[in-house]
Amino acid sequence: MKQIDVVKSVVDTLKRVLPKDKELISLHEPTFQGNEWNYVKECIDTGWVSSVGKYVNQFEQMLVEYTGVKHAIAVVNGTAALHICLKLVGVQPNDEVLIPALTFIATANAVSYCGAIPHFVDSSNDTLGIDPFKLDYYLDEICERRKDGSYNKITGRRIKAMVPMHTFGHPVDLDALFDVCIRYQIEMVEDTAESLGSYYKGKHTGNWGKASALSFNGNKVVTTGGGGAILTNDEQLGKFAKHLTTTAKKPHRWTFEHDHVGYNYRMPNINAALGCAQIEKLPTYVQQKRALADIYKEAFRDMKGIQVIAEPVNAKSNYWLNAILLDEDRASLRDDILERTNEQGIMTRPVWRLLHNFPMFADSPKMDVSVAESLEARIINIPSSPFLGASYG
Template sequence: MSNSIVKPYIPLCEPNLKGNEKKYVAEAIDSNWLSGGSFLNLFEKQLAEFTGAAYAVGISSGTTALQISLILAGVEPQDLVIVPNLTFVATANAVKYIGAEPILLDINPETWVMDLNLLRNFLEKETYIEEDSCYLSVNHRRIKAIIPVHLLGNMCDMNDLLALANKYHLTIIEDAACSLGSFQNGKHSGTYGVAGALSFNSNKIITTGGGGAILTNDAGLAKKARHLITQAKSSTTDYFHDTLGYNYRLVNPLAAIGVAQMECLPMYIKTKQEIVGYYQNELSGIGAQFQLISSNTISNFWHVSFLVKNRNELISFLQSQNIETRPLWIPINQLPIFRACWGIDKDW
């Protein structure tokens, strides 16, 4: 019999469900309100109050939150939407879902969010304005919107982006899937643009198992979002649907999990910030390059990530020690469906 000690397995991340989740889910089930109900209303209220958004609309996922937000922003088939080249594929997929095409913008190598100098140069040299819309000069297609992704909790410089967006008539939709609990100049991620998309997937800082939310300060857009995600049913009794709708509601039992998670969110953020501080201190001697947090930004530090040489060797070694790590996402332009997309990079 071997005397070797088996080390406990340390996963990359796992949900923390040690609060009132079971209690609230049981209450939601006992209420017999599943599609909607008091927990959904409360969860949306918690999100709005925490983020400072006027409205929060619960939805089935962060991806569907992006898709509906693009529709709310008036993006139409054949339009172009600027997205960062380094993001989870859902950002670009949501653009494709509505028949639009992404323009892939390279990231700042230090902050890992959109390189706004590249964006400014591109807009000045390769676009033109006509009737309050921005068009790509090479093919005269409208560039309707831009989606900054607040990667790993870090935020794009939103004041700079707002100025560019206003000048070139671009609508901002924020992908805040990673950044619940991140603030810039005292303002929460997802509240700068016309809409912001949150995700509550099982690996996010809070989870509902599956789910998301749309943040907006526009009452009309919040009302339209609720209408679209309930199959665009325009009457509570008659089955009259006045436009193309979607079955994208966040259900009450999952919202009940969200209510319990929101009670713990400040503690989760504090813990994440302490963890990244520990890693930055302990790994300073191995040449690890950590993400530079943007000016005036408080990050939720959703995941601890860093650049390091011989990445695959490090991953293999940690795996041998029962420690799970993963590489960050493959750039969007290297995925088969997006290889033909227009790109903005440092060689442009």
């Protein structure tokens, strides 16, 4: 098939699947079909709009019940959640933290907030997340193991933590990565920003890391406008997380006593109210998104040189963002496809720019990231809003 015909086929296939009555089809827009108006209006009517109110506690309890994690602490956004998670596991200034080169920049930013150094690692073709086997081989080469952990023989810095990210909602190989963490005395912090509603071997993501971070940005499966949450199965860490994110203020009826450098990260009640209504609809949203993924897979099934990225083995994905992957000999078509689809009112986008290519992270350590480089050149995200799968669910 000629190159120009491939581009046209992608555009025509998307047009065939997507609604005909919309001038612009966003990549991912929020869906409000439940009690959002009622719950938010109650906050306004009663005046409970800030960080104190019944919906914050209710939202946290709903997250606990849905994910199976024992403790949830609602915060202002996913980056704040990840920042606190890293502090909870003991990341200190000048530590190194292993993160995928292929992730949103918030992952590296949160590491930097701790005064730590992001150490970029490669991805797996199977999961799009950290490749545990390639990483294990790499760490065996560069690590010096001491009683208090593993140290980078090249930089002399301690490698304190690893942050696997579940790309587009597809769970990484958590068991294998957890084994790597145990072997090298590295703490795991899961970046579950994109994976609410995703399961690995029947268990919700966020249950493997000592602490995990969720995001409820406007483009996530569930939104609170802006917001995030810290998940942990450790009771003491959960209590400390709530304390730190509430400016480390000690309980008292009127005095202001603080015992740590704290953070004003608590989620407002009005945002939590929106989140409660959204979680009530979460099973429906995930069902619709998975139905849309199945339609995409069928629509692109016979198109040579292009495949729809599917959930990994042993995983059930929420398909937060659907994506197509071009074969390597079609990679040169990526920008043509992006241009043509957006011209037609179908919002598509490339995957994130690899983080080591940004000037502020150019000097950070990294392993060979050739798989991530290949994926970056060939991935295109396509419209994934839940309502797009409603007629198929």
